Amino acid sequence: AQKVTQAQTEISVVEKEDVTLDCVYETRDTTYYLFWYKQPPSGELVFLIRRNSFDEQNEISGRYSWNFQKSTSSFNFTITASQVVDSAVYFCALGDLNDYKLSFGAGTTVTVRA
Amino acid sequence: NAGVTQTPKFQVLKTGQSMTLQCAQDMNHEYMSWYRQDPGMGLRLIHYSVGAGITDQGEVPNGYNVSRSTTEDFPLRLLSAAPSQTSVYFCATRGVGTGELFFGEGSRLTVL
Numbered sequence: 001a002q003k004v005t006q007a008q009t010e011i012s013v014v015e016k017e018d019v020t021l022d023c024v025y026e027t028r029d030t031t032y033y034l035f036w037y038k039q040p041p042s043g044e045l046v047f048l049i050r051r052n053s054f055d056e057q058n059e060i061s062g063r064y065s066w067n068f069q070k071s072t073s074s075f076n077f078t079i080t081a082s083q084v085v086d087s088a089v090y091f092c093a094l095g096d097l098n099d100y101k102l103s104f105g106a107g108t109t110v111t112v113r114a
Numbered sequence: 115n116a117g118v119t120q121t122p123k124f125q126v127l128k129t130g131q132s133m134t135l136q137c138a139q140d141m142n143h144e145y146m147s148w149y150r151q152d153p154g155m156g157l158r159l160i161h162y163s164v165g166a167g168i169t170d171q172g173e174v175p176n177g178y179n180v181s182r183s184t185t186e187d188f189p190l191r192l193l194s195a196a197p198s199q200t201s202v203y204f205c206a207t208r209g210v211g212t213g214e215l216f217f218g219e220g221s222r223l224t225v226l
Contacts, residue, residue: 004156006156009154013182032214032218033211035215037215042219043202044217044219044220045157045204045206045215045217047214047215050213050214091156091157095159095213098211101159101162101172101173102157102159102215103159104149104154104156104157104158105156106154106155107156
């Protein structure tokens with residue numbers, strides 16, 4: 001069975017602080033996919049990144065960066081120099097080989113205060 | 115370009131009533147799915163379809179029916195609504211070769 005754990009329920013930071021969101025996953029598959037989605041207060045779900053299990057390179061996109069460590073089954077997400085617009089619920093998700101079933105974590109609510 | 119369109123956006127039902135949540139996409143994606151979002155539980159897969167005429171169950175299928183007669187439409191039916199089905203429902207599609215799910219705006223359902 002696949003499982004995604006986001007242990008942090010809520011994180012509150014002051015603008016310009018860095019914030020790291022933890023994601024730990026469980027799967028028996030040797031090939032799988034990991035995702036991060038953002039849900040701003042308006043409610044829509046926004047795709048941020050997809051990572052294949054055989055590609056352990058870290059990735060940076062602007063102020064966003066992702067640290068994939070297969071050895072610890074973690075796929076953590078860091079927002080550098082946070083801004084108020086980063087306030088949202090962030091979901092980590094795990095997909096099977098065929099990507100037909102995506103398992104989501106419970107989400108982490110990030111609040112960035114001005 | 116509408117993408118994924120869900121209707122209605124809000125609905126209030128009484129226990130035992132039936133209703134259908136509509137999902138339509140204009141992206142020509144074969145894969146469509148329904149998720150429900152509940153506080154503290156993330157999104158959970160209800161049903162999914164990999165093409166017209168093909169559907170399968172997800173993690174929480176009980177109390178829901180689906181069908182896929184066309185590529186564009188994937189309705190979710192509640193035959194006898196229960197308060198436990200109060201939730202926000204998302205329809206999502208996925209194209210070939212990408213991992214990205216494209217979500218509709220969500221439908222908030224309240225069952226009294």
